[in-house]
Amino acid sequence: MVDAPEKQSPLRDLAMPRQIGTEANVELTERLCDSLVQVQAWPNSVGKVEKILKTLKRCVTMPSGPGRWLIEGEEEGLEEGLRRELTDDLGAVTGLTHARVVISISGPRATRVLASGIALDFDESNFAVGSTQLAHHHEIGLTIHRLAEDQFDLYVFTSLSRSFWQWIEKASAEYGCRIV
Amino acid sequence: MRLTCPYCGSRDHQEFTYRGDATAVRPALNNTSIDDHNAYIFDRSNPDGVHQELWNHTSGCRTHLVVERNTVTHEVLSCKPVGPFARKLK
């Protein structure tokens, strides 16, 4: 078997650590996933797949559609493990480790920055801490995982991430932003 | 205009893709009539009033919906999921 190619940052120079403005009301970070997998259950196997996903350790499981989940694992090999357990009669497993980059945004103005460009109700009654919402910013699809009131992980298509970063950096700059 | 996706909730219509008239029925596979296929693809009644339309939540959960919409007032009367997961979403 050929080894998977080494992961490369799609943002590179754009996400170089620096300070924009004097304050740091927003913090931006790029993260490459160790393992990112999409699982799609069939309509009659959703319950069985859910049971298998509950046994996963050191993983974040984010619902991304009917019978569908996006799973980030801290260890490589998540995809192979899921492929062994989730046979074709249960669902489909798709490796997305190289297809998404995570842009993390946090700080007292993080929610305001996102709300300024994404048509989504960020009130906690609609978007609770720990939950996931699917949305887009100018046609760039986003999976948004809320980690805390003012902390989000945005799963962005690798090939469109530079364009998205240019917006989020400009939108953050107005409040003072630190890139780490 | 906003549409209420049964999976994602109330969202701006820009997240959705219009997929055409939901009342058009594809002719049977063994129907070789050019006129029937032509009518299925091109002929639309364009009503002023309540219309059933297929939309897909492309920037969200990718569920197909049948949206009942008034073409004069743009009032959205209902958004119902269709496809293999529809029963689970109702």
Ligand SMILES: [Zn+2]
């Ligand atoms: Zn949806």
